[in-house]
Amino acid sequence: MNVLVVNAGSSSLKYQLFDTTAGVVRAKGLCERIGIDGKIKHTNLETGAVYEKEIAMANHTVATKIVIDALTSAEYGSVKDMAEIEAVGHRVVHGGAYFSESVLVTPEVMEKLELCRDLAPLHTPAHIMGIEGCTEAMPGTPQVLVFDTAFHTATMPEHVYTYPLEYEFCQKYAVRRYGAHGTSHRYVAGECAKLLGGAEGTKIVTCHLGNGSSISAVKDGKVLDTSMGFTPLAGIEMGTRCGDIDPAIVPYIMTKTGMTPDEVNNYMNKKCGFLGVSGVSSDCRDVASAAKEGNHRAQLALDIVVYEIQKFIGAYTVAMGGLDAVVFTAGIGENDCGMRERVCAGLEFLGVDFDKEKNQGRYSEATELTKPGSKVKVFMIPTNEELVIAKDTEAIVNAL
Numbered sequence: 001m002n003v004l005v006v007n008a009g010s011s012s013l014k015y016q017l018f019d020t021t022a023g024v025v026r027a028k029g030l031c032e033r034i035g036i037d038g039k040i041k042h043t044n045l046e047t048g049a050v051y052e053k054e055i056a057m058a059n060h061t062v063a064t065k066i067v068i069d070a071l072t073s074a075e076y077g078s079v080k081d082m083a084e085i086e087a088v089g090h091r092v093v094h095g096g097a098y099f100s101e102s103v104l105v106t107p108e109v110m111e112k113l114e115l116c117r118d119l120a121p122l123h124t125p126a127h128i129m130g131i132e133g134c135t136e137a138m139p140g141t142p143q144v145l146v147f148d149t150a151f152h153t154a155t156m157p158e159h160v161y162t163y164p165l166e167y168e169f170c171q172k173y174a175v176r177r178y179g180a181h182g183t184s185h186r187y188v189a190g191e192c193a194k195l196l197g198g199a200e201g202t203k204i205v206t207c208h209l210g211n212g213s214s215i216s217a218v219k220d221g222k223v224l225d226t227s228m229g230f231t232p233l234a235g236i237e238m239g240t241r242c243g244d245i246d247p248a249i250v251p252y253i254m255t256k257t258g259m260t261p262d263e264v265n266n267y268m269n270k271k272c273g274f275l276g277v278s279g280v281s282s283d284c285r286d287v288a289s290a291a292k293e294g295n296h297r298a299q300l301a302l303d304i305v306v307y308e309i310q311k312f313i314g315a316y317t318v319a320m321g322g323l324d325a326v327v328f329t330a331g332i333g334e335n336d337c338g339m340r341e342r343v344c345a346g347l348e349f350l351g352v353d354f355d356k357e358k359n360q361g362r363y364s365e366a367t368e369l370t371k372p373g374s375k376v377k378v379f380m381i382p383t384n385e386e387l388v389i390a391k392d393t394e395a396i397v398n399a400l
C-alpha cells in the first residue's frame with residue numbers, strides 16, 4: 001500500500017511516502033518556515049532526484065498542496081496522480097484523554113481533535129491544517145491519526161497518571177500525565193521485545209534521548225510510567241527544557257523577574273536544559289566537547305542528565321519489580337556512546353555487564369551493547385516513528 005506519512009510541526013511539515021508492501025520509503029521531504037516565507041526539499045529515493053525551492057507557504061494547507069505537487073511532478077515525483085496514494089497517516093502530538101489508539105479521520109474525530117488544541121497549542125492547529133489540506137487535495141483518500149500520547153495513555157494506571165492536585169480540578173481541566181514520544185517508545189519497546197523473545201513477562205526501560213528526551217517503563221509490552229507529563233516539559237534535563245523542577249520555582253521566577261505565564265513557560269522550554277546550565281549550546285555534542293576542554297558548566301549539564309537518567313532507570317526498575325533490558329534511542333541514545341557508557345556505569349549492581357568496546361561502534365541496526373550472559377541487556381535501537389505510522393495506517397485502512 002502507498003501510504004503518505006505526514007508530520008506537521010509548528011512551522012514545518014515532514015513527509016515520507018511508504019510502499020508498505022515492499023517495506024520501502026519511496027520519497028521523503030521537508031517544508032520549513034511555514035507562515036514565515038517557505039522552503040521545500042523533496043527527494044525521490046527511487047531515482048535520487050532532489051528538488052529544492054524557496055516558495056511561499058502561508059500555512060500548512062498551502063504546504064500540503066506544495067508537497068502534493070512535488071509528489072506528482074513528472075520530473076522528480078513518485079506517482080502520476082494522487083489517486084495512487086491509498087492512505088495518509090498523520091503524526092499527532094497530543095491526543096489528550098480522547099485517543100488511546102490510532103483512528104480513522106471522521107467528522108467526530110476532528111471534533112475531538114479540536115478539543116486537544118489547548119493541550120498542544122503550537123502543534124494541533126498545524127495538524128488540523130495538514131489534515132484539511134490532504135482532504136482538499138485527495139478527497140476520498142482515507143486518513144489516519146497516530147498519537148504521540150496514545151502508547152502511554154492506553155495503559156498507564158490511574159495512580160501513575162493522576163497528579164496529587166485537587167481531583168475535581170484535574171477532571172475539569174484535563175490535567176494529568178499524558179507523556180510524549182509514545183510512537184518512538186512503542187517502536188523500540190516492540191523491537192526490544194522481539195530480541196528478548198516476546199513481550200510477555202518483560203520489563204524494559206526505553207530511553208528516548210534527543211533534543212527532547214523521555215524515559216518509559218514498559219512492562220509486558222505496556223507503558224507503566226513515563227517521564228514526560230502533562231506536557232513535554234517534564235522529566236529529565238533536555239536540550240533547552242528544564243525537565244522536573246520544584247513547581248514553587250515557577251511563581252518565584254515570575255515574582256522576581258516580572259515574567260508573564262507565557263514568558264516563564266517559554267523560558268523553561270527554550271532557555272534551560274543543556275543550554276541554560278552550560279551556557280554553551282543545546283546540542284549535546286557541543287556540550288560534550290566544551291566539557292572535554294574543562295568547561296565546568298558544560299560538565300555539570302552532562303552530570304545532571306546522566307544522574308537523572310540513572311534515577312529514572314532505578315525508579316522504574318522498582319516500579320516494574322525488575323529489569324530485563326534498557327534501550328537507548330534517538331539522536332543522543334543512538335549516537336552518543338559516551339553518554340551510554342556513563343549511564344550504564346552505574347547499573348552493574350542491577351546485573352548490567354556492559355561491553356564498552358562494542359558500545360564504541362556505530363550501528364544502523366538494533367545492537368546489543370552488553371556482554372553475552374548479561375542478566376540485564378542494553379540495546380541501541382534506531383527509532384522509526386514513520387514506519388509505525390505507516391503500518392497503523394495500513395492496518396486501519398485494510399480493515400475498512
Ligand code: AMP
Nearest residue numbers: 210211212283284285330331332335336
Ligand atoms: P534528535 O532530537 O533525536 O534529533 O537528537 C538531537 C540530539 O542528538 C542533539 O543533542 C545532538 O547533539 C545529538 N546527536 C546527534 N548526533 C550525534 C552524534 N553523532 N554524537 C552525539 N550526539 C549526537
